[in-house]
Amino acid sequence: MAGIGVGNGKSGVNRELNMIPFIDLLMVTLAFLLITAVWTSYSRMDLNAQVPGLDDDEVVVEEVPKVLHLYAKEGSFVLAWKQAGTVLSETRVPRVAMADGSYPGLAEKIVVEWKEHGLHMDPADRGQDRCVLHIDDGADFGDIVATMDAIYAAKREVIAKSGAREQRTAFNMVFSTQ
16 A cells, blocks of 8 residues: 655655556546547537528428318317418318218218318328317217228328339328317
């Protein structure tokens, strides 16, 4: 163990310090600081408001896609095509259920509305239009399923990756949060 002898007067004072532990501590501290500096540079993201490749005169406007909103009301369904909060068209369909609980009138109207306003019509386009279902939290499960079945009744032809033509649903349905 390293130490400094203070002596008792008879022997000489040991004035040599062991520098090895000091150098080890210095190297570990230096390594820690260098590694920390690298980590902080990775966690930082440089941002600026300049978009490369655009002149100041050019303005990029991304088109917001049209979305079908289906509102399940007490006596009817409301089909509203919206684009960025603007209602493009609105149609009311009477809420008439068949004996099995299905809504064929709603399914037919959704197909007509999709053919009129849908975005993804080309078979080479594998995308789906979006339908947002607005339904009451206390709705009957069978009623929710029948409404979803009516949405998925709209089919379209799509060319699959294999080259074969397939029938797929026209809509990707999501629930709203109210």
